[in-house]
Amino acid sequence: xxxxxxxxxxxxxxxxxxxxxxxxxxxxxxxxxxxxxxxxxxxxxxxxxxxxxxxxxxxxxxxxxxxxxxxxxxxxxxxxxxxxxxxxxxxxxxxxxxxxxxxxxxxxxxxxxxxxxxxxxxxxxxxxxxxxxxxxxxxxxxxxxxxxxxxxxxxxxxxxxxxxxxxxxxxxxxxxxxxxxxxxxxxxxxxxxxxxxxxxxxxxxxxxxxxxxxxxxxxxxxxxxxxxxxxxxxxxxxxxxxxxxxxxxxxxxxxxxxxxxxxxxxxxxxxxxxxxxxxxxxxxxxxxxxxxxxxxxxxxxxxxxxxxxxxxxxxxxxxxxxxxxxxxxxxxxxxxxxxxxxxxxxxxxxxxxxxxx
Amino acid sequence: xxxxxxxxxxxxxxxxxxxxxxxxxxxxxxxxxxxxxxxxxxxxxxxxxxxxxxxxxxxxxxxxxxxxxxxxxxxxxxxxxxxxxxxxxxxxxxxxxxxxxxxxxxxxxxxxxxxxxxxxxxxxxxxxxxxxxxxxxxxxxxxxxxxxxxxxxxxxxxxxxxxxxxxxxxxxxxxxxxxxxxxxxxxxxxxxxxxxxxxxxxxxxxxxxxxxxxxxxxxxxxxxxxxxxxxxxxxxxxx
Amino acid sequence: xxxxxxxxxxxxxxxxxxxxxxxxxxxxxxxxxxxxxxxxxxxxxxxxxxxxxxxxxxxxxxxxxxxxxxxxxxxxxxxxxxxxxxxxxxxxxxxxxxxxxxxxxxxxxxxxxxxxxxxxxxxxxxxxxxxxxxxxxxxxxxxxxxxxxxxxxxxxxxxxxxxxxxxxxxxxxxxxxxxxxxxxxxxxxxxxxxxxxxxxxxxxxxxxxxxxxxxxxxxxxxxxxxxxxxxxxxxxxxxxxxxxxxxxxxxxxxxxxxxxxxxxxxxxxxxxxxxxxxxxxxxxxxxxxxxxxxxxxxxxx
Numbered sequence: 001x002x003x004x005x006x007x008x009x010x011x012x013x014x015x016x017x018x019x020x021x022x023x024x025x026x027x028x029x030x031x032x033x034x035x036x037x038x039x040x041x042x043x044x045x046x047x048x049x050x051x052x053x054x055x056x057x058x059x060x061x062x063x064x065x066x067x068x069x070x071x072x073x074x075x076x077x078x079x080x081x082x083x084x085x086x087x088x089x090x091x092x093x094x095x096x097x098x099x100x101x102x103x104x105x106x107x108x109x110x111x112x113x114x115x116x117x118x119x120x121x122x123x124x125x126x127x128x129x130x131x132x133x134x135x136x137x138x139x140x141x142x143x144x145x146x147x148x149x150x151x152x153x154x155x156x157x158x159x160x161x162x163x164x165x166x167x168x169x170x171x172x173x174x175x176x177x178x179x180x181x182x183x184x185x186x187x188x189x190x191x192x193x194x195x196x197x198x199x200x201x202x203x204x205x206x207x208x209x210x211x212x213x214x215x216x217x218x219x220x221x222x223x224x225x226x227x228x229x230x231x232x233x234x235x236x237x238x239x240x241x242x243x244x245x246x247x248x249x250x251x252x253x254x255x256x257x258x259x260x261x262x263x264x265x266x267x268x269x270x271x272x273x274x275x276x277x278x279x280x281x282x283x284x285x286x287x288x289x290x291x292x293x294x295x296x297x298x299x300x301x302x303x304x305x306x307x308x309x310x311x312x313x314x315x316x317x318x319x320x321x322x323x324x325x326x327x328x329x330x331x332x333x334x335x336x337x338x339x340x341x342x343x344x345x346x347x348x349x350x351x352x353x354x355x356x357x
Numbered sequence: 358x359x360x361x362x363x364x365x366x367x368x369x370x371x372x373x374x375x376x377x378x379x380x381x382x383x384x385x386x387x388x389x390x391x392x393x394x395x396x397x398x399x400x401x402x403x404x405x406x407x408x409x410x411x412x413x414x415x416x417x418x419x420x421x422x423x424x425x426x427x428x429x430x431x432x433x434x435x436x437x438x439x440x441x442x443x444x445x446x447x448x449x450x451x452x453x454x455x456x457x458x459x460x461x462x463x464x465x466x467x468x469x470x471x472x473x474x475x476x477x478x479x480x481x482x483x484x485x486x487x488x489x490x491x492x493x494x495x496x497x498x499x500x501x502x503x504x505x506x507x508x509x510x511x512x513x514x515x516x517x518x519x520x521x522x523x524x525x526x527x528x529x530x531x532x533x534x535x536x537x538x539x540x541x542x543x544x545x546x547x548x549x550x551x552x553x554x555x556x557x558x559x560x561x562x563x564x565x566x567x568x569x570x571x572x573x574x575x576x577x578x579x580x581x582x583x584x585x586x587x588x589x590x591x592x593x594x595x596x
Numbered sequence: 597x598x599x600x601x602x603x604x605x606x607x608x609x610x611x612x613x614x615x616x617x618x619x620x621x622x623x624x625x626x627x628x629x630x631x632x633x634x635x636x637x638x639x640x641x642x643x644x645x646x647x648x649x650x651x652x653x654x655x656x657x658x659x660x661x662x663x664x665x666x667x668x669x670x671x672x673x674x675x676x677x678x679x680x681x682x683x684x685x686x687x688x689x690x691x692x693x694x695x696x697x698x699x700x701x702x703x704x705x706x707x708x709x710x711x712x713x714x715x716x717x718x719x720x721x722x723x724x725x726x727x728x729x730x731x732x733x734x735x736x737x738x739x740x741x742x743x744x745x746x747x748x749x750x751x752x753x754x755x756x757x758x759x760x761x762x763x764x765x766x767x768x769x770x771x772x773x774x775x776x777x778x779x780x781x782x783x784x785x786x787x788x789x790x791x792x793x794x795x796x797x798x799x800x801x802x803x804x805x806x807x808x809x810x811x812x813x814x815x816x817x818x819x820x821x822x823x824x825x826x827x828x829x830x831x832x833x834x835x836x837x838x839x840x841x842x843x844x845x846x847x848x849x850x851x852x853x854x855x856x857x858x859x860x861x862x863x864x865x866x867x868x869x870x871x872x873x874x875x876x877x878x879x880x881x882x883x884x885x886x887x888x889x890x891x892x893x894x895x896x897x
Contacts, residue, residue, distance in 0.1 A: 133882040139687040140631040145881050151817050152874035160862050282692055327703035333696030337689045429773040445771035447764050458764045461757055462776035
């Protein structure tokens with residue numbers, strides 16, 4: 001299968017992963033860390049009884065949004081990091097997931113816990129359908145197509161004919177999920193556990209897929225498309241399916257956010273969202289599952305600390321510069337590509353290796 | 358006294374792969390030397406190394422000046438013209454534009470000179486003068502080769518590196534081109550380093566020959582001697 | 597009928613802007629194989645610079661030319677400092693850097709000049725050539741300025757030695773080097789020109805869409821659509837594509853209005869402009885990625 005592009009592009013779409021291993025969390029040591037983190041995360045809310053001010057509802061809510069962001073970045077990473085298909089428009093799938101969930105909850109009164117499989121299915125189909133024409137696009141062209149998608153999403157959501165469903169510019173207001181079975185948990189605490197369970201499941205699923213045959217095929221396609229083709233890998237199928245799975249992951253994140261924020265509106269799904277996902281991908285570490293988690297945490301931190309950061313720069317450093325999240329993103333994107341292209345996860349791996357010597 | 362082009366201990370790499378291990382040869386001013394060898398011996402790589410188009414180690418001196426590590430453009434500006442494998446034609450530019458781009462480095466003041474050089478080139482290759490406004494990509498293989506040699510001439514070089522000028526061309530055209538190369542060498546005194554797979558043709562044209570095998574020089578001598586060497590005859594000349 | 601002609605004329609004016617930005621995109625693409633996602637924001641930033649100069653009392657056209665020169669220099673510097681070290685980096689890194697540039701341009705502009713929408717002056721008097729019935733004076737001025745800029749560029753590339761050297765460097769960098777051309781500087785010049793052309797586009801459009809840091813996003817998208825439609829490897833094609841897309845944009849809106857008036861059904865209108873651009877982009881990329889006039893180059897293994 002030859003791809004005819006208007007100009008000879010000599011570079012491949014191999015992601016910037018020179019040093020970090022292809023296997024996402026292969027060694028036993030890595031796995032141990034994962035278990036520790038999960039255990040700590042599971043126990044955390046229970047500490048509320050002991051230190052209610054530190055483990056407050058607000059903080060738990062914040063951590064839920066971090067997990068949601070992590071899932072979204074993980075989705076993007078599957079497509080871009082592990083499969084080499086650049087997407088600047090993943091915010092679109094996040095929006096589809098959020099709106100699907102919102103509409104199902106609002107119009108059909110479906111309970112929130114039935115949503116995720118449905119949302120995953122819808123987003124998978126949308127992603128797969130987008131992945132089909134994307135098969136012929138590589139590198140810059142795919143980036144261009146997804147860039148266009150990211151810019152057009154808010155407009156599409158405001159389309160008159162969909163207003164009946166989407167609520168137009170005003171969006172849809174939802175209810176936050178309550179703890180089931182009468183458990184003595186606040187809404188934010190239950191949301192935290194809900195997100196945690198979903199995150200762990202999705203992470204495990206991704207990890208499983210990546211270390212198996214599918215994962216190797218995905219990465220082979222990323223590293224040398226033509227060679228993968230000639231080796232008999234059905235690149236078309238893998239690429240389109242990966243698009244679908246990636247969209248499903250990010251869509252699930254969107255659906256979770258609909259529950260968490262209890263509100264969806266078109267203007268929250270603009271270009272800034274897609275850039276945030278890209279930042280999360282790059283800062284956390286391209287082609288790194290733990291990196292996706294770090295990336296998700298990072299984006300939430302930046303957005304939440306925007307005000308504090310801005311004050312810091314203005315008052316403490318004395319620069320007459322309004323440090324918005326957007327500027328932080330811009331500076332980081334540039335600096336990282338020169339200094340630490342493998343992101344934090346890659347940086348940690350390198351540092352760890354050096355320490356062990 | 359140092360030769361016009363002197364190469365010693367030349368190593369060259371494509372990325373991590375080493376292609377030349379230890380190449381050494383010399384070229385006298387005004388002479389024609391040929392590099393022979395089978396596919397993959399490193400002939401093209403040697404020419405590329407001289408122009409710093411690949412990662413190079415070793416010593417190369419051109420007219421007494423060391424040129425290893427210099428940018429390709431500046432080596433060219435010293436007077437080295439490389440007619441690359443595949444002709445290197447600017448396919449979307451016209452024939453005239455292809456020739457003029459080679460005169461780019463000469464600047465405004467040389468306009469009259471450039472005109473004279475164009476006339477000279479068309480004298481050598483009348484076929485090109487018939488196709489001045491034609492898009493160079495539509496020329497035949499032979500014509501593109503003539504164009505490539507002409508571009509090299511427009512640089513007013515002191516040394517011409519020719520990479521497989523006979524490749525893919527009909528025998529009659531090849532003979533015509535080689536005849537003209539001999540003329541150019543006689544009239545303009547341009548030194549030539551010729552890489553050729555067609556050993557018989559190359560040995561006809563050149564005064565000296567070096568034989569390369571997997572990145573090393575395995576034989577050197579005047580063409581007449583090399584031509585009659587039994588091994589060479591069997592391996593490269595077919596008899 | 598008159599309204600239709602008005603729409604087409606106005607579409608041509610928009611198309612002129614898209615053609616400029618599309619040309620800038622193609623210049624960079626042809627020489628470096630990169631798509632400059634930051635082109636719109638760079639143009640916007642240049643426009644703010646010109647606005648500031650005007651605020652400081654400079655005459656419109658003086659500010660215009662100063663901005664063009666400053667943008668040119670900035671383009672050269674960006675290529676040499678930001679992009680040069682990455683020339684062999686993977687595509688993802690390069691795309692990320694462009695997005696980073698985009699974000700920085702946008703946020704710095706927002707910080708320096710706030711996100712409040714500003715008015716931008718027009719240098720064209722209201723009664724320009726008496727055609728102000730069919731086409732506004734500013735719009736006509738936009739088309740004229742654009743045509744002048746495009747003609748100058750055409751003459752430069754076609755008839756000057758430097759222009760030839762730049763074309764050669766873009767088409768075949770290896771052969772260009774072997775002809776003694778300093779290819780690296782040609783790339784930097786290409787960037788400078790692209791930045792300058794983008795600045796012209798920004799300054800022309802600011803009067804129409806009002807000056808704010810997000811003004812170029814939609815325009816960039818349409819410029820992409822135009823460049824792709826015409827052929828992203830073909831400057832002439834891209835310019836034509838820009839004009840076509842500009843007219844198309846208005847015709848679609850006009851058609852939508854007509855249908856709404858005639859049948860009372862709203863199908864498409866001004867609110868869907870970005871979606872239309874997206875559809876054009878996806879359609880061209882899917883059906884004929886080389887566009888109407890571009891060349892198809894099959895990748896060799």
